[in-house]
Amino acid sequence: MPLPAAFIAELSALLGDGWRVDPATREAHASDDSRGHQPPEAVALPSTREQVQAIVRACRAHHIPIVARGAGTATTGAAVPVSGGIALSFSRMNRILDIRPEDRCVVVEPGVRNGDLQAALHAHGVFWPPDPSSFESCTVGGNLATNAGGPRAVKYGATRDNVLGVVAVTGAGELIRAGGAYTKCSSGYDLTHLLIGSEGTLALIVEATLKLVPHPHAQAGLRAFYRDASAAAAAVSRLMAQPVQPAMLEFMDKRSLALLRHNGSAVPDAGAMLLIEADGSVDGLPDTLAALGAAAEGDGLIDMDVAQDGIARDTLWAARRALSPALRTIAPGKLNEDVVVPVSRIPDLVAGVEQLSADYALPIVCFGHAGNGNLHVNILYHPDDPGETARANNALPEIFKLALSLGGALSGEHGIGLAKRDFMPQAFDAATLATMQAIKHALDPDGILNPGKVLPEDCQAKC
Template sequence: MTLPAALAAELAALLGDGWRTDDAAREAQAGDDSRRHALPDAVALPRTREQVVALVRACRAHRIPIVARGAGTGTTGAAVPTLGGIAVSFARMNRILDVRAADRCAVVEPGVLNGELQTALQPHGLFWPPDPSSAELCSIGGNLATNAGGPRAVKYGATRDNVLGLVAVTGAGELIRCGGAYTKCSSGFDLTRLIVGSEGTLALIVEATLKLAPRPQAQAGLRAFYRDAASAAAAVSRLMAQPVVPAMLEFMDRRSLELLRRNGSDVPEAGAMLLVEADGGFDALPDILAALGAAADGDGLLDMDVAQDGMARDRLWAARRALSPALRSIAPGKINEDVVVPVSRIPDLVAGVEALADEHALTIVSFGHAGNGNLHVNILYHPDDADETARARMALPRIFDLALALGGALSGEHGIGLSKRGFMARAFDPATLEAMRAVKRALDPDGILNPGKLLPDV
C-alpha cells in the first residue's frame, strides 16, 4: 500500500519527528514474538491523545489501516501490520500520570512498561497484579490489548479484572471515556471490559486507570509431585475449593519434568508437578500455608517440599523458569499456544495432548496456570524437516478442537491475533460472531483498526 501524499503531509505536520517513513523505523514495528513479519508503510509516534484523535480521523478519511503497537512481545501476530498502513507506536506516551494510593489506583499512558510501573508502586506498598512472563519488557497498552495474565491471575485476576477505566479513541476518531477511579458501577454498558482484550480492533487506548493491590508482607511456596496428571488435577480442584486462594498455582506435565531432568534440574521422576505459592501477612501465612499443604495432599501425592524464605522459594521456582529455555534443547521450532479448559478437565486435556503427540510422532510439552485451567501447549519440531513441520501444523488444530470439546476456549491470555483467527468459527456460533462484528462496526465503522485480526472473514 502506498500512502496518499496528502495524508503523509498532514501527519508529518501533526507529528513532527514522530512521523517516520525510514526503513529502520518501519522494520522496528514489523513483527512481534510470533515471528511473523510485515512492514508498515509508516510509523507514527504520538505524544498526546489529541494527536491520536487527529491521526485516526486523517486515516479514516483516506481508509488507511492503523495497527496499535506496544513493545511487540505478543505471540499471536496481533500487532503485525499485515496490510501495511500505519503502525502507531505508543512508546512516547509513557507517563505514569498519577498514583492514587488512597484510591488504590494508578493512572497511566499505554506506553508505560509493566516493570516500570511495578517499580514506581513499590514505595506505596502496592502492585498491579498482571504478571506475564514478559513483564519487564511488555507495555501496559499491550497488556490491555491482549488481556494479559500470568501466574498471579489465579488469585488476583487477569488484566481485565484489574482495570477500572479507560480513555480511548474509536475508529471513528472519537475520544470516549469509560469507568473511573471506583470499583463499583452500575451505569450503562461496561465498555472498559469490552475494549480490554479487543487487540486494538475497537479503539486505541490512550489512558488507563488501573486497579492496584496491597503488596503482601510475606510469601511461601509448595512444590508437590504426583503419580499422574489426574492426581495433580484432583489436587488443583481441592486447592481451589478451600477458602484460601493460592497466589500462584502452576502445573507441569510428565514431559516437562523429563525435559528438566535431562537439562540438569533437580526434580524427581513423577507424572506431574504443582507449584503453589501463598501470600499474606506475617502472622497469617503459616495457617495459609498449612491449609494449602493439606489441600495438596491426597491420593497420588509422591512428595512435597515447603519453602518459606526467599532463597528457598527461588529454588522451588527455578524449574519453572528453566522450562521455556530448555524447550529449545529438544528442537529449534516451537509452536506455543495457550488454551483454557475447566479445571476439572485438565487431566483430559493432558491425556488428549499426549495422545496427539504419539499419533503425530511429536514432542508436545504442556505446562501453565492450573488454577485457571490455562495451559501452554508447546509443539516442538525441526523447521528444516518438512515432514515433521507438516505433522506439527496438523496437530495444532487438533489441540484447539480438543480444548473446545472439553468446554474450553482458544486462549486464556495470549489472545487470538492472526494465529487463532481461523479457528474462531469453531469456537463461536454464527450469531455470536455477528454480534461481535456489529460491535466492531459500531466503534470502527470503516474497519481501519487492526484489520484482519481476531474476527474471521465473513
C-alpha cells in the first residue's frame, strides 16, 4: 500500500537524507538470512532516539507497520517487512556511549556491531560474552532482539544474561527505561529481560547497558572423538554434571565430520566429535582441563587431544565456524533450525534426528552448542527437485515436534520470527499465548511493531 503523502512529507522533513524510498535501498532491506523477501515501502535511518520516537508516533498515527533492522543476519525472517510499511535501520545509531570497566559494563546504541564492540573492549581487559557465528557483522541490537547466544553461552550465558538495562521506544512512541549499571535489582517488573528476545515486537531498543566479563588469563581446548552420536551425547551429560564448567562445549555429528574432511580439515572417521574449551587462571587451568578430560572419557571414546597454544585453538575453532557455510556443498537448499532440549535429552534428540533423516531420505546435519542442549538441525535438499523440497518441508515440523516431546523449545538463540510462528500453539497453551498477546497489546496497542512475527496469526488478530 502506498504511503500517505502527509506521512512522507513529515518523515522527509524529520530525517533528511535518512529517509529513503529509492528501489535500491528498499531492496537492500527486503530480506534477512532467511528465504523471506518483501521490500518495504521506505527505509528510515534515524540518528537519535528522539527521531525514533517521532517515527513511531507518525507510523502509529497513519497505521503504518515498522520493522526494526540491524545487519540482517537473522535466519527466521524476523527482519523481513512482510506487511510492507517501513524498515527502520539502526545503522546510524552505532555509537559506544560509555565504557565503564570499573562497573563491568558498557553503554551502547543498537547499531554497534558485535565485533567492533569486542575490539573496543579488548584494551580494557573485558569482553561481552554473546558470540554468535555472525559476530563480526551482526549488531548488538540484533543480538538483543533474538537473545543471541553462541559457544560461550554454556558458561557465560546468552544475551539476556548479559544485559543490565535498556532504553526503548514502545509502539505508542513512549520512551521507557529499565535497569541500569548494577547487577542486582528488586524494583518493579523486569522489563529489561522482557524486551530481550522479543524481536522488535514490543518496543525498539535505542540504548543498552551491557554486562562485561574480564578476559580469562589462560585458555585451552580439547577435541574428543566418539564411536557414535549417542556416546558423544552421553559425554555431554557427564561434562555438564560435574562441578567444573566448560567455557564452550560444541557437538558435531558424523555428517559434520565428513564435511570437514571433505573441506580439508584433519579429522578422523568418527561417529561424532565434541569441542571442549576451558578457561581460567594460569595456575588453575591444568586442573580444570584434567577434570573436563576425565568427564569426556567413557564408553565410545575413540581419541582425544589437547590444543593449548593459540594457533592450535584457532585451528580447532575455525573448523567449527566453517561448518555452516560448508553445508551448501552438500546441497544448495538448507533449512537451519536451532532447537533446544534439556542436556540429558540430547542423546534422544540426536537419535530422533538420525531416524528422521532415514525416514525422509535426506541428509540432516546436526551440530551446535551441546552444553546448553541447543543444537542446529540442518535439513539439506535440492530446491530444483520437487520431491526433495516437499520432503524437507514435511520433515521440518517433525523436528519441532521431536524437540517439544523431549521437553525442549522451538529455539535457543535464533528466535521465532516468521519461520516458527505457526508452531507456537504447539509449544504454548492458550492461556500462555493469551498472556503474551496481552503484553503485546499493552506495549504496542495498534500492532505496528513487526506485525506478523512471533505470535501466531489468530493471536495477532486479537491484539
